[in-house]
Amino acid sequence: MMPVDPLAPAILVLLFFLSAVLAPALSKRFGFPPTLWCLVPGATFVVLLSGSGPVWQGAIPRASVPWAPELGLAWDLWLSPAGLLLALLVSGMGTLVVIYAAAYLQGSDRLGRFLGILFLFSGSMMGIAVTENALVLFVFWELTSIASYLLIGHFHEKAESRKSALDALLITAGGGVVLLAGFILLGEITGTYRIGGWIEAAETIRSHPLYAAAFLCIAFGAFTKSAQVPFHFWLPGAMAAPAPVSAYLHSATMVKLGVFLLAILHPVLGGTPLWHDTLVGFGAVTMVWGALVAMVQTDLKHLLAFSTVSALGTLTMLLGMEHVLSVKVAVLFFIVHALYKGALFMVAGALEKGTGTREIGQLRGLMRRFPALGIAAVAAAFSMSGLPPFVGFIAKELLYEVKLATPAVGMALLVAGIVANAANVVVALKVGVLPFLGEPRGEGPQNLKPTKIGFWIGPVLLGSGSLVFGLFPHAILGGPVEAVVTQIAAEDVAVQLKLWHGLNLVLLLSAITVLGGVGLFAMRRRLSRYGNLLRDATMWSGVTLFRSGLAGFLTGAGVITRTIQSGRLHTYLAVIFSVAVAGLIAAWWRSGYVLTLPSRGEVRTDVLLTLLFVAVAAIAVLRCRRRMTAVLILGCLGFGIAVFFALHGAPDLAITQILVETLTLLLFALALYGLPAMREERRAGVPRAIAVPLAIAVGLAFTFLTLKAFDVQLAEPVSIAHAAKSLTEAHGRNVVNVILVDFRALDTLGEITVLMIAALGVSAMLGHARSPFPAERLGTSPVLSASARYTAPAMLVFSIYLLLRGHNDPGGGFIGGLVAAMSAILVHLARPSAPLRVFALSAPALMVLGLATAALSGLPGLISGDGYLAALWGGEIALPAVGKVKLGTPLLFDIGVYLVVAGVVLLLYGAMEGRRAAENSEPSPSPLS
Amino acid sequence: METLAAILIGLLAGSGALLLLRGGLFRILLGLALLAQAANLLVFTAAGLGRGDTAIIAEGSETLPADHPDPLAQALVLTAIVISFGSLAFCLVLLKKTRARIGAAGVPALANTES
Known part of the structure; x- marks a missing residue:
């Protein structure tokens, strides 16, 4: 036999994932027969089996694929005996399930999707089987939960399907998260996430104080996945899935993951009383409870589901007993259960297809119709009952033997x-x-589809597998079981498997069991009364409790959300202000900063008067009761601030402020239509007792922040460097403008973009409500009309002058753009029928052109290698009135700013004016009256 | 002088906050405008108030004099003025639309508009 290449498992996993993508894509094209997809798992099975020899002899091939080396994360691969066994199970069962599913879902337009998810699942299972790195293993682990969710919800038009799928996802994926916590604890203890590394450090782990926490986390993850009581209820719910899924995920493979994980971690975590008690306790309870509940079910699949719960309990209990013999039984039972339970699920699904029901009471006399299914079912049932010569018999004999061998709890x-x-x-x-058995009841089979080969080939192969494995147990299973037991028990074990153990106590117990079972079966009608009681009890068991808990959780989350997100604007604002002020106070408290007032310097009378003026205006705004008055006072306040700027050497700011205040006034005047009068507004803000102190605190915070910022000098102001370079390198005397269009041009680009977004938002909210024939406004002044004809063009020319001279004197793109827009607005005010344009460009065109100009002006710098928006300069031209203008990309950028600002203002004005005109198509009083 | 300016900034911000906390839709807008002015003044003042010279390099000089006003703060405030104008216009329109939607019920009715 060829040894397996260490990287081969990774390629096989990826092959499954590739098929997961291809299966849905190909299903509807080229007439690709879905049954052929069985070749993917089939080939995998053959490849693994042909290379399995060395692994059974104890060689474990390892490899590592780097994934995120900077995080120390690698896909560590290993092919351990237990992993190989799981991989063989997944690929072997997968082959049969694909054939079965192709028949079961024949004609369904969801078959491609179904196969895709099935391959996603198989790939993840393969990944778990061959991955040694616990973190990567976790990823595959959760992927199986997601695939299981999607498959249980296959019939997603049914509410019960969706609910069951969600239950399963929450339980298994939630358990997975706890599992991850356990992995991380082990990773922290040992410093590695390789399971091999953990096995080497097993002594350290078991004596570590965090051992119990790590073990319980991992056990929790395993128990949820393997449906141990009390987490078992998702498994019967998962029977809403199509039969191939039940046969594959929920009996043979996925639900075994928890057991598999506990098995491969036994050398790491096992050998302690905690391990023993936890596993034996949960396992035994699950085993008995599952079997009792299964007995009284009437639905074929529920019957099987609860018996699967019981089998999983058995496996957990066996791992907990920690006897070499018990591990051997566990491994054998792992295989045996997959064979018979997979077969029985397939039979159940076929019978449902054939008869339209899963109620046992209505299914009789089907042997004549479906002979192949019948033979397979009987074989599987005998194996499950533990009758010779089936392999189930061997497993049960050993089961009793191990219990007799450990008398303490045995x-x-x-x-x-x-x-x-x-x-x-x-x-x-x-x-x-x-x-x-018996004669057909009722109407008999509704369709004969299950006579097709796809329906019975799987059960028949599995059923005969039970027989063949039972007849030649040692030849087929001896080597693999020995290798797996050696791995799990972490000691060398010699395994002998034989069908006939001779006449002994164990055989007697077997006989008692079978006779007892047959006796109970014969009395089943009399027992059904107790059964109903038990079933009523189990209906309540987990599902209802879990779902009501979940609903309560969501309700609670809703209550909390509604409390915090009250929707009351004033409350939000109060919270924001309080937090901001509290943050400042806390920072101050911690820093121990002592405020020093700036030296008083000379008190300038002009500045003092300006400040007083602004202060009075602010208080007036506060107390004002009329809207228009308030707006006018606000404008005065703005003009006062403009004077303040002018008095402190900021002519650019002063001009901008004046222009903006004028425009603000205009927009307010336009918008006042339809705004609430202040007096008729209901006052429902924050109570005065809170609002006033809070507002004072905000004011004080601003004051202290200003003083503190003034006081603290962390580093040399960058503006000194700006000033030094302004003329020599950027050819501009107006440092403010140079900063805007050159040094910090990227900021400015962002800012004009924000402006544009604000304008677009306004435009979107107001829509294009412009009436096609705007009525001439009442009260349009003839003087205004006459003078606008001359002033507007002059303003436009002046705006260009401001733009061009801005690099050396007050002015620039922002100011120029504002003036240009105002000239257009002036024209419109004089003649409302005239279109709103600057240079024959509409507002959106201006904005787009401007932003493009500004953005593109950065490209030359990028191409020359200096970086985006780095300035490139050309020659100088002399213009009348403006003087010398240096040509370069910053000038282009400033022109872009000019166009955007003009466009934004025009768009704002146009949208509001259009809305006003639409709202007042009938003459109404002028907004200023 | 800076101390007085700082007090004025506090007054503006406090008035703005009060309007925001207590006012109806229109006063909230006024409060926003006041708060914006306060923020602009804060940046301007925090950089230090000059003696009245401008941040323009005089003819025949290579750089600004030693005690010059901070041009970077001015540049920041300049764009801030224009942007606060844009956002104020946006809020103005938002307010108009809100008013059209909730009618005369005022700010408390905003709590019931999300559904």
């Missing part, structure tokens, strides 16, 4: 085991035998 477990196994006999007879 006797109690022995009784539990006999009860559970007798119940299993009942289940096996009900599912595998009863439907095929």
